[in-house]
Amino acid sequence: MRFRGLQLGVVLLALVGSQPTAWASSDAGSCPWGVLRCPLQGLPFLDVDNDTNDNLLRLVSAGKHFTLPVYAFPLDASTVRNAHFGYHYDEPESPVGDPVAPQDAALAALKNQLAALGIPGQTLNVPGPGELDTRFVSNSISSTVSFITALQAESSLAPEQRKALAQIRLALLAEGGAVDGDDHVDSAAWPPDSAAGAFYRYLSAARAFYYGNYSVALNTFSQLAENPQKWVAQAASYMLIRTKLNMSAQYAEDEYDMFDARNVNQGMVREARELAQSYLATWPDGEYRDSAVGLLRRIAWYLQDWSVLGPQYESALAHATDAASLKALVAETDSKFLSRDLYGYGYNNDFVSDARMPLLTFIQSLRLLREYERTDSSGPKITADSLKTLQLLFNQAGEQPWGDYLHTAWLYWQQQDYPAVLAAVTPQAQVSDDDLPGFSQQVLYGYAQVALKQWPQALAHWKGLLEHTQNGERKAFLEAQVAATEVEQQKVGDIFAAGSPVTNLRYRSLVLKTLASRELLRQQVSSGMNDDERTIALHTLLMRDLMAQDYSAWLADISLQNHIAHPAGGEDFSDVSLAQFSWDGKGAETGYYCQPLQATVQALAKSPAGSHNLNCLGEFIRTAGAQINTWPESGGNAGLDTAVEHQKPVTQPDRMALYRLVINNPNSEPEDKSFALYRAVMCYAPSGSNDCGGLDVSKAQRRQWFNQLHRDYPGNIWAKQLRYYW
Numbered sequence: 001m002r003f004r005g006l007q008l009g010v011v012l013l014a015l016v017g018s019q020p021t022a023w024a025s026s027d028a029g030s031c032p033w034g035v036l037r038c039p040l041q042g043l044p045f046l047d048v049d050n051d052t053n054d055n056l057l058r059l060v061s062a063g064k065h066f067t068l069p070v071y072a073f074p075l076d077a078s079t080v081r082n083a084h085f086g087y088h089y090d091e092p093e094s095p096v097g098d099p100v101a102p103q104d105a106a107l108a109a110l111k112n113q114l115a116a117l118g119i120p121g122q123t124l125n126v127p128g129p130g131e132l133d134t135r136f137v138s139n140s141i142s143s144t145v146s147f148i149t150a151l152q153a154e155s156s157l158a159p160e161q162r163k164a165l166a167q168i169r170l171a172l173l174a175e176g177g178a179v180d181g182d183d184h185v186d187s188a189a190w191p192p193d194s195a196a197g198a199f200y201r202y203l204s205a206a207r208a209f210y211y212g213n214y215s216v217a218l219n220t221f222s223q224l225a226e227n228p229q230k231w232v233a234q235a236a237s238y239m240l241i242r243t244k245l246n247m248s249a250q251y252a253e254d255e256y257d258m259f260d261a262r263n264v265n266q267g268m269v270r271e272a273r274e275l276a277q278s279y280l281a282t283w284p285d286g287e288y289r290d291s292a293v294g295l296l297r298r299i300a301w302y303l304q305d306w307s308v309l310g311p312q313y314e315s316a317l318a319h320a321t322d323a324a325s326l327k328a329l330v331a332e333t334d335s336k337f338l339s340r341d342l343y344g345y346g347y348n349n350d351f352v353s354d355a356r357m358p359l360l361t362f363i364q365s366l367r368l369l370r371e372y373e374r375t376d377s378s379g380p381k382i383t384a385d386s387l388k389t390l391q392l393l394f395n396q397a398g399e400q401p402w403g404d405y406l407h408t409a410w411l412y413w414q415q416q417d418y419p420a421v422l423a424a425v426t427p428q429a430q431v432s433d434d435d436l437p438g439f440s441q442q443v444l445y446g447y448a449q450v451a452l453k454q455w456p457q458a459l460a461h462w463k464g465l466l467e468h469t470q471n472g473e474r475k476a477f478l479e480a481q482v483a484a485t486e487v488e489q490q491k492v493g494d495i496f497a498a499g500s501p502v503t504n505l506r507y508r509s510l511v512l513k514t515l516a517s518r519e520l521l522r523q524q525v526s527s528g529m530n531d532d533e534r535t536i537a538l539h540t541l542l543m544r545d546l547m548a549q550d551y552s553a554w555l556a557d558i559s560l561q562n563h564i565a566h567p568a569g570g571e572d573f574s575d576v577s578l579a580q581f582s583w584d585g586k587g588a589e590t591g592y593y594c595q596p597l598q599a600t601v602q603a604l605a606k607s608p609a610g611s612h613n614l615n616c617l618g619e620f621i622r623t624a625g626a627q628i629n630t631w632p633e634s635g636g637n638a639g640l641d642t643a644v645e646h647q648k649p650v651t652q653p654d655r656m657a658l659y660r661l662v663i664n665n666p667n668s669e670p671e672d673k674s675f676a677l678y679r680a681v682m683c684y685a686p687s688g689s690n691d692c693g694g695l696d697v698s699k700a701q702r703r704q705w706f707n708q709l710h711r712d713y714p715g716n717i718w719a720k721q722l723r724y725y726w
Contacts (some may be wrong), residue, residue: 014373019224039071041086043638044473045440046405046547048369048413052338056317056363057330062436066323072474081506081530083476084636103128114170114300117163125174134432135246136177136439139210144173146287147199150231153450154195161196168203168608172180172210179210198229202236209239213245238288240267241295248302248433261302269302313337314357338364344672352380353390358397359446365390365406369413382410401437412444433471446481455489476504480638484509487643495518503529509536510633514649517554527561535568540575543628546617547653552603558598575629585616587623591717592675594619611662611672618679620659627652654694656683663705670713677709678718684726702726 020397042050050058061068086424111121126141147169153161172179190200205220221243224236248268254260276292276299284290297316300309313333314676320326337351338360352368353361367373368382382390387410391403411420425445430457431438442465448457462485466478483502486494492515497500502508511535512524521544524537538560545554558581561567567578594600594616603613620626628651634641658683662668662676681702683692688697 014525019054025526032596039069039088043085044070044471044477045443046409046436048366048409049441052334052363052367053330055366056333057327059328059363059436060317060320060330060359061323062324062434065434065565066326068473069323069327069474071310073476074191075470075472075475077479078478078529079502079505081507081509081632082702084584085638086636093623098290101139106145109145110141110148113145113164116152117148117159117166118668119163119170120635124170127173127176129678131183132177134177135212135242136179136210139173139179140378141178145420150224150235153231154199154229155486156195157199158196165196165199165203165381166587168200170703171203172203172207175210178272181209195229195232196720198224198227205236205239209243209246210554214243214250216248219613220245233284234279234286234288237275238286241272241275241279241292243301244268244275245295245298248272262304262710266303273299273303294630297332297336306337310354310360311338311356314360317359333360335427338367352386354559355393355396358394358399358402361390361403362406363394367495368410369409371413374414374721380413384404388491401435404664405437405440408441408444409593412448416450418699420450421445422452427461428465431465433469433474434647439474439500448483450488453488459485459489463501480506480507480640483511484638484640487511487515487640487647496520496524503530503532507637508533510630510637510640513540513628513630513633513640514644514651516540518548522557525557526563529533531564531566532568532573533576534564536576536690538564539578539580539679540628542581543626543653544623545625546601549604551608554601575632577683580624581603583624585618588616588619589679592616592619592671609661609665609667611665611668611676614662615672615679617676618655621653621655622679627668652693656680656690656697657696659683670716674709674713674716677705677713678722681705681709681722686723686726688726699725701717 003697034066038303040054042054042058044058046055046059058068071083071085071088073083074080074239082088089172107124107126110126111124114124116119132140148166151157151165157165173431187200188206189195193199200307201220203226205217205224208214208220209217218240220277221236224232225240227233227236245268248265249259251265252260252263254263261569273296279286279292280289285593293312293316295311313336315327316328317333320329336640342703351360351364353365366381367500373379374381379589387407390406394400394403394406405518407420408424411417421444427445428442429437430477431442442461446458446465449461460479462481466475466482469478479502483495483504486492486502494500495508495511496516508529512521514534516524520542521537521541525534525541528534532558538557541557542554545551545557561578569577569579571702581597583597585596585600586670588594592615593601597614597617597620600616600620601612603610604617607613629667630651638641659676659680662672662682665673668676680692680697683690684702688699702725704723709716709722711717
């Protein structure tokens, strides 16, 4: 729900033999539905801040027992840190909804057909998955299979005619989305009053359609719709709808050359509606029935006939037969109806409720509880009175749980009456995977306890739910709630206690890096749940020692590597590579010699004020990028990130503090003080932003350091190099 316009070609779809519900309309967004890397990004309950697509797909899928296209959260996440909610752009493409499998099946069927016709299959030139769009999507392998199946069923065709027609169709297929207007075939060879002639004329009309010559296509399809060859007559009747719709939208552009449904030729759209209704009346169980029904939805959208479109979506969702088509239908429902105001259609989206649409009413009601919708003075609101009306509507539709949850959601988000939430919900530890409203009720019960800072009660509630779930996504969510609650009540150690239900390495790693004391880190180095966690704990501990300027502790703690049989490494754990502490000093600024890190720390343990070694410690931090890097664990942690931020953790070493020690030390050698002045000013180069950690230094102070360097050390290498202050 991000884009206000759609590319013109995307909606000009004319499909012969295509999968109808997937193409009745089009959707775009920051992570478009149907893109393989984009599983559901919301939390696993009916959260008002979930995308509307997300909540709708979850609710319908639960009722139909469909597998959700969610990230594959493992039940055991103790060795991975990439299991999280939200976007997964860095993940391999998910097999959920993969179009390659049906394409492979269609290709195998096509090869079998060609073998039966004596056409060599190895010469096939076919478009790959996702290569076809706009009206060309139907110039596909599956529609070619449908055409050849009709050829094989037509007994009046001579073998050579059947083979020749199949080859013409293959040639059209090979052109993919670049069909030209030339038939490349002598039309005189095909008698117009024969089945062979009908098939040929159908291919000729299809070529005209793909080429964009709609008037020719329309004329030929109109003639063929009355043809005695049944497949040709049905396909031509179907293509008449597509052709008329494409004609209606030829000039439906706005000032930005984007498609605008309000600019279609509505007369042609109404003609297309009559054609679609005629097709369904003639072939109620026809090959293109589902697609024709989808086209009626698009027609209602073009006409902005919302009172017709909404019930059409309600019915289509109720009759969805598989997860893949449901996902496409949900995206269409959201962009064309529920959130049409966000997409630029129906700016006055007044849909709040309709007894004919209990499902869509419920989903829209959740949307109206979002913060923006609640605080926007111009939009519709859910009041106490309207809530009662909605609950009655859901009860009459046989969906009382929807009304119960909406009441709880209204109390939690709109009224923020957390005691009332606790009074409205009966806590349960065990909730079926298919009971989405029931699980959502339990989540809001726990959220209300957290809002009231009833930490022990909230912890018990989350743990009870966690103990009874075998759903990977819910388990990840509930572990995050347990961890967040422990963090909020400042009992971080309990996350790592024996028997802790929080085994997700991502969550444990985030807490270790941000909030764990050095005592707890030492504990986890020796008793962490695996070598990956021990490595994370040790790397964090060694950085904490340096940040605390506790050099003796660092020298003792570095030996704890012996507790780790196989330290974590590779790209997945590059942020905690223990090899970082083997810095040899050669990366220091040219002209400033440094010993290896171990020797530098040994010297600082003996003389903590040693200016040269303080500078070299700064060089280690600067050149090795040494820090407690929380990027691999941050984001998508279902509330744990917020709980951690409440504690205001510090993860970046403070190089500026090291330079200040040297600058303010009257016993610092000139080479060391001049270098510290140089590096302190360079902390702000070239952006003017602090790159060294610690408190910001005023520009006046940086100017003073700059002047001090040039005044006290004229001709010095660092004074020569520092020509500006930032």
